[in-house]
Amino acid sequence: VTSTRCRRCGARLDAAGDSPGLCPACLLHAAIACAPSDDASDDAELPYRIVTVLGEGAHGVTYLAQERSARSGLVALRLLDAAARPAVERLEAARAVLSSLRHPSIGRVLDIGLSGTGRIYVATEFVSGTPFALALKRMHGGDERPRGHDESGRSQGGDRLTLARQLCDAVRTAHACGVLHLALRESKIRVASADGGGRRLKVLDFGLAALLDGIQGSAADDIAAVAALLEVMDLDLPRTAYGSIEEWIAAIGQ
Amino acid sequence: MTSHKRLPPAAVGGGNLLGGGRFATTHWSLVLAAGATGSVESNQALATLCELYWYPVYVFVRRQARSADEAADLTQEFFTRLLEKSFLRGVDPERGRFRSFLLACLRHFLSNERDRARTLKRGGQYKLLSLEIETAEERYQLEPHDEMTPDRVFDRRWALTLLDRALSRLREEHRTGGKSETFEALKEFLTGDTDMPYSAVAGALGMSEGAIKVAVHRLRRRFRDLLTDEIAQTVLDPHDVDHELQHLLQAVR
Numbered sequence: 289v290t291s292t293r294c295r296r297c298g299a300r301l302d303a304a305g306d307s308p309g310l311c312p313a314c315l316l317h318a319a320i321a322c323a324p325s326d327d328a329s330d331d332a333e334l335p336y337r338i339v340t341v342l343g344e345g346a347h348g349v350t351y352l353a354q355e356r357s358a359r360s361g362l363v364a365l366r367l368l369d370a371a372a373r374p375a376v377e378r379l380e381a382a383r384a385v386l387s388s389l390r391h392p393s394i395g396r397v398l399d400i401g402l403s404g405t406g407r408i409y410v411a412t413e414f415v416s417g418t419p420f421a422l423a424l425k426r427m428h429g430g431d432e433r434p435r436g437h438d439e440s441g442r443s444q445g446g447d448r449l450t451l452a453r454q455l456c457d458a459v460r461t462a463h464a465c466g467v468l469h470l471a472l473r474e475s476k477i478r479v480a481s482a483d484g485g486g487r488r489l490k491v492l493d494f495g496l497a498a499l500l501d502g503i504q505g506s507a508a509d510d511i512a513a514v515a516a517l518l519e520v521m522d523l524d525l526p527r528t529a530y531g532s533i534e535e536w537i538a539a540i541g542q
Numbered sequence: 543m544t545s546h547k548r549l550p551p552a553a554v555g556g557g558n559l560l561g562g563g564r565f566a567t568t569h570w571s572l573v574l575a576a577g578a579t580g581s582v583e584s585n586q587a588l589a590t591l592c593e594l595y596w597y598p599v600y601v602f603v604r605r606q607a608r609s610a611d612e613a614a615d616l617t618q619e620f621f622t623r624l625l626e627k628s629f630l631r632g633v634d635p636e637r638g639r640f641r642s643f644l645l646a647c648l649r650h651f652l653s654n655e656r657d658r659a660r661t662l663k664r665g666g667q668y669k670l671l672s673l674e675i676e677t678a679e680e681r682y683q684l685e686p687h688d689e690m691t692p693d694r695v696f697d698r699r700w701a702l703t704l705l706d707r708a709l710s711r712l713r714e715e716h717r718t719g720g721k722s723e724t725f726e727a728l729k730e731f732l733t734g735d736t737d738m739p740y741s742a743v744a745g746a747l748g749m750s751e752g753a754i755k756v757a758v759h760r761l762r763r764r765f766r767d768l769l770t771d772e773i774a775q776t777v778l779d780p781h782d783v784d785h786e787l788q789h790l791l792q793a794v795r
Contacts, residue, residue, distance in 0.1 A: 307709055313791065315765075
């Protein structure tokens, strides 16, 4: 019998079992990662009160949470699996850089710390906006509004240009601070209401891919990701091979 | 970095596995406590363990046997002797993992069998277990036939048996709760694959993406609980559950 292997981890799948499509190694890894101490709602020493689960990633669960001292509003709290633990020195260094990264289109990293059970947590700004893909769909008339304008009569093409500028500016600012994203894609972007009206694009998890997931790369990877996102945004930009964020911004128009 | 009180690893890992309290009596701890003399409960516990894990034994034997019939006979006889408890004399309770015990007994049994004239008809004198050995060969033919050693094959099949058992219990829980459709739609997420979009499943189940995320989280936690419960039935010390999990992960890689 020729065994089939998992497309993610390469482990052998079980043709003789009850669930031949489920990779046993991935199942076990996920079960191990989902250790009981992941249950942040039971961790009284965690300085955040858990509100609900937002999602589950490769290395931990992200919760909607509120600081117990209630000095601030809601945060997105990622609690890392015990197995996914970078060195404390790396966390210390990253914390200093990431917390200083300020831009209206970058979701802020608010805190990195150790929970009462010794688990690493990362608190980031909670952005309650619309997923990027859904926001684009609406701008393209996907929700059956008259094509070309949104409900307030604004030009949808103009909105897309605004978001594109915000995206490029966020990446440029982060790179200037020495922070790379390295996992920039549609799911890492939300579109919220801006203070004073209009839309505000927010890039989430800047700097966390390298820190938490060990992803390595260069600024060119982020720029390639921006190019792909601009393509998705259907901006009718000249099809030139751009080599930098500055060139993209110039093409979009300030 | 914000720092809070840290607990020793043992306090974090072991105590919580079975609900944070004292480690419950398990099948294997019951068997070890009763020893070779046994009791009604320990006999039942050992029979249960054998019925759950007979197939890894068959695979181990089959790798070394000359035919399917010989493997079936040897497997049946091995379990017969196991239930007669001749192997239980001299087991060190301090080193009690059923998996290790079973494999050690099996090696010993096969080694002795090789030295004996095989003229006696094996097995079948009295069947103490309802092992589906008749179907084993059909299943065995689906196993990868490569260079894996019998020990490696045994460990891998042991791990797969545990996973199947936990999945089966999870599926049954959903079925009795009238949520079979939800289980079948979400089970792919148990592997932690984050590339799969929640949106497609949300549409099919008529749930929001947020509700799907929460349901997946709960499903994973329940699967973990069932898996650790299954493993716990085969070990004496609660800390061995974590060690077993790591061992199983190595076995299926």
